[in-house]
Amino acid sequence: MPELPDVQVFKEYLDATSLHQRIEHVRLGDPRRMLEGMSAKTVRSRLEARALESTRRHGKHLFAEIGGDAGWLVLHFGMTGGVQYYEGNEGEPDFTRLRLDFHNGRHLAFTDTRKLGSIAFAESVEEYVDAKGLGIDALDPALDKDAFRELMTGRAGSVKGALMNQSVIAGIGNEYSDEILFQMGLHPKAKLADLREPRIDELWRTMRRVLRTAIRARVDTARLPRSYVLPHRHGDGKCPKCGRRLERVSAVGRSAYYCPRHQKKR
DNA sequence: AATTCCTCCTGATAGC
DNA sequence: TGCTATCAGGAGGAAT
Numbered sequence: 001m002p003e004l005p006d007v008q009v010f011k012e013y014l015d016a017t018s019l020h021q022r023i024e025h026v027r028l029g030d031p032r033r034m035l036e037g038m039s040a041k042t043v044r045s046r047l048e049a050r051a052l053e054s055t056r057r058h059g060k061h062l063f064a065e066i067g068g069d070a071g072w073l074v075l076h077f078g079m080t081g082g083v084q085y086y087e088g089n090e091g092e093p094d095f096t097r098l099r100l101d102f103h104n105g106r107h108l109a110f111t112d113t114r115k116l117g118s119i120a121f122a123e124s125v126e127e128y129v130d131a132k133g134l135g136i137d138a139l140d141p142a143l144d145k146d147a148f149r150e151l152m153t154g155r156a157g158s159v160k161g162a163l164m165n166q167s168v169i170a171g172i173g174n175e176y177s178d179e180i181l182f183q184m185g186l187h188p189k190a191k192l193a194d195l196r197e198p199r200i201d202e203l204w205r206t207m208r209r210v211l212r213t214a215i216r217a218r219v220d221t222a223r224l225p226r227s228y229v230l231p232h233r234h235g236d237g238k239c240p241k242c243g244r245r246l247e248r249v250s251a252v253g254r255s256a257y258y259c260p261r262h263q264k265k266r
Numbered sequence: 267a268a269t270t271c272c273t274c275c276t277g278a279t280a281g282c
Numbered sequence: 283t284g285c286t287a288t289c290a291g292g293a294g295g296a297a298t
């Protein structure tokens with residue numbers, strides 16, 4: 001669920017709430033395999049008595065720079081992750097997996113109901129991105145039309161599969177790939193090889209437009225343009241263009257929603 | 267190289 | 283009420 005636009009909103013939320021405050025104490029809440037082998041003690045020692053100084057985002061990963069050249073905290077949100085900054089007397093949110101207690105009595109909670117996210121540390125953003133084999137961020141200015149065309153050329157398989165492949169382009173998941181395909185009029189199983197150059201260019205423009213529009217809407221479905229399928233993407237949702245019932249098909253191991261009238265295989 | 271299937275996790279929901 | 287099955291869909295790994 002948290003895809004590029006959601007994580008961008010989390011980033012801006014951290015920027016507005018959690019920077020430059022001394023971390024007095026760190027608490028972990030049943031993180032189990034979310035620490036990828038790290039001990040709770042390691043997590044505490046890397047954060048306590050320091051502060052978060054800046055943030056970056058790459059694809060679906062959020063990075064927070066730890067003051068004193070102590071590297072970066074890396075958060076991945078899985079399907080149910082989120083962040084919440086709150087006053088001391090409000091009580092910890094449910095499913096808090098990592099909690100930073102700041103000097104000013106406020107707290108930052110990283111919550112994740114299903115624990116499919118992760119907490120890690122990295123020496124630098126580049127080092128982490130490289131180690132994980134992540135592709136270029138979908139909104140990286142360096143991913144221009146030519147670079148995108150190059151990435152999409154010579155690939156077998158579906159458009160959806162390429163968009164969702166984090167080692168090709170980082171940031172797009174099931175929901176936003178559905179929206180991009182809907183805006184393109186492409187079926188979830190449409191093959192990349194069936195797209196000619198002008199359509200690839202259109203895909204690049206559509207991808208960027210959809211992601212930027214979602215960020216501008218603060219990922220609030222009520223604020224998305226009327227022409228977007230995202231708010232209708234569920235069991236008995238209707239196509240915003242024609243009112244027809246959306247269909248569901250399994251594609252790239254996920255449930256893809258699409259309008260059978262507007263989305264074709266090529 | 268790409269896709270399918272399985273696993274990790276938990277909560278919401280539907281059906282009996 | 284309570285049990286069971288299914289779905290949500292990020293990502294890694296194995297099999298195809």
